[in-house]
Amino acid sequence: EPEVTQTPSHQVTQMGQEVILRCVPISNHLYFYWYRQILGQKVEFLVSFYNNEISEKSEIFDDQFSVERPDGSNFTLKIRSTKLEDSAMYFCATTRGYGAGELFFGEGSRLTVL
């Protein structure tokens, strides 16, 4: 069964440091997303990405966040200067097309900011 792969599974970083979270989407998928989940809270939408550009982003996705697909395979989320409140589980998700269908989620990357 195809799967979305995320690395690292867990990253610990100091406040103010840059972090890059990586996602390998399923090969024929066209839409990519990042979600986050702070411990004990809801899964929150961050950003969606289609055709090499951001199609939608939430209020959480401020100037400290960026996404790109640098080599046509990895889909990355960068946090430029991490804050304590960025500590969360970050989920990558991908889907083949628009309309109806399954969104495939990765296992998540746990980010701990000290």
Add this chain to the structure above:
Amino acid sequence: DAKTTQPNSMESNEEEPVHLPCNHSTISGTDYIHWYRQLPSQGPEYVIHGLTSNVNNRMASLAIAEDRKSSTLILHRATLRDAAVYYCIPTLTGNQFYFGTGTSLTVIP
């Protein structure tokens, strides 16, 4: 995004059917009704989706009201592995998925 209302929690005995309700009275005519679940310490997992007709797959059944303002996810025989938070999400794939608080299902052995 359509607002959804789900019970905060439900319990079921193992091997009994479970009916998880969801109200989505503001759903738009083009939104599909998606159901996802999140097992403890895992990412969300697709369960089922539908537009107007009832749908079945290997995991569950989805019953959609005729006016599409509500739906019910049916797990035919709950197992311990089905203990999770279940989310009802009316949207189009490609748009963002709004995960509310969902229904936390406890399965009693």
